Amino acid sequence: MDTLQQAFQKLPLLTEVPAEVFPILLDGAVEMTFKAKEIIIGEGELPSGLYILLSGTAKLYKSSLDGKEQTLFVLTDGEPFCLCSTFRKKPFPVTATALTPCKVVSISKQSFFAAAEKDNAFLFSMLLKVSERLRDAMELAGTLSLQELPQRIATFIAKLDSPATSQKEDHTVHLPISHKELAKVIGATPEALSRTLKRMSEKGMIAIEGRTVHILNRIMLEECAEMGL
Numbered sequence: 001m002d003t004l005q006q007a008f009q010k011l012p013l014l015t016e017v018p019a020e021v022f023p024i025l026l027d028g029a030v031e032m033t034f035k036a037k038e039i040i041i042g043e044g045e046l047p048s049g050l051y052i053l054l055s056g057t058a059k060l061y062k063s064s065l066d067g068k069e070q071t072l073f074v075l076t077d078g079e080p081f082c083l084c085s086t087f088r089k090k091p092f093p094v095t096a097t098a099l100t101p102c103k104v105v106s107i108s109k110q111s112f113f114a115a116a117e118k119d120n121a122f123l124f125s126m127l128l129k130v131s132e133r134l135r136d137a138m139e140l141a142g143t144l145s146l147q148e149l150p151q152r153i154a155t156f157i158a159k160l161d162s163p164a165t166s167q168k169e170d171h172t173v174h175l176p177i178s179h180k181e182l183a184k185v186i187g188a189t190p191e192a193l194s195r196t197l198k199r200m201s202e203k204g205m206i207a208i209e210g211r212t213v214h215i216l217n218r219i220m221l222e223e224c225a226e227m228g229l
Helices: 002-010 019-026 085-089 107-120 119-144 149-160 179-186 188-200 216-229
Strands: 032-033 039-041 049-056 058-063 067-074 093-097 102-108 171-174 205-207 212-215
Touching: 002 019, 002 102, 032 188, 039 085, 039 205, 049 085, 049 107, 058 179, 067 119, 067 179, 085 119, 119 149, 149 171, 149 179, 149 188, 149 212, 149 216, 188 205, 188 212
Parallel strands: none
Antiparallel strands: 032 102, 039 093, 049 102, 058 067, 058 093, 171 212, 205 212
16 A cells, blocks of 8 residues: 555645545555556446546546447546545446556545545545536537537647647647547547648648647647637
8 A cells, every 4th residue: 555655645636635644545445457448437337436547548438329429538647537426426427438558546435535524635626626627528518519620629739738838839749649539529520630630730730740749830729729720
């Protein structure tokens, strides 16, 4: 457990949590590993507690009876999930699947609530994360319903751009997911995504090399996010 506690203490989510809370969280914690494409927890399942992705990349998504998927969130190192289900003790409303090999830790509901009673900083950090997810979900709903495909792509790329480099005329960002998964995030087919990326490249806005996106003209990218091509 010492190694797991060290991993916990490095998580941005828990940086404000005092050291005496970690033994409470780790009491009964279960560490799990998953292969790429393996389901971590399925829609409708009752989670055992709070899950935290220690390493790897995973996605939360909804799927229809005909197999169509809509990716809601892409999770990276340190991201928690099953937050609302832990608070409300309700079935998980989406499916969590590993996109790469993942290491996940499950914190029991008993340990979660014991830590929340022990320290307000822990509870506050969880509430902040819930509010962030709600905001992101509302933004996604607006993006899918109101924006055209070029706007959705430009918005996604612009959000990946770090503030430290956004003033430079030519810099790069790395897509955390494949083009196929990106299409699911923005509600498009892979073919439509490919065509639109090509159009954006032809206009001198971006250049694509696999998952690397060279932003050639930040102003054009922002205009595309606002008004489309």
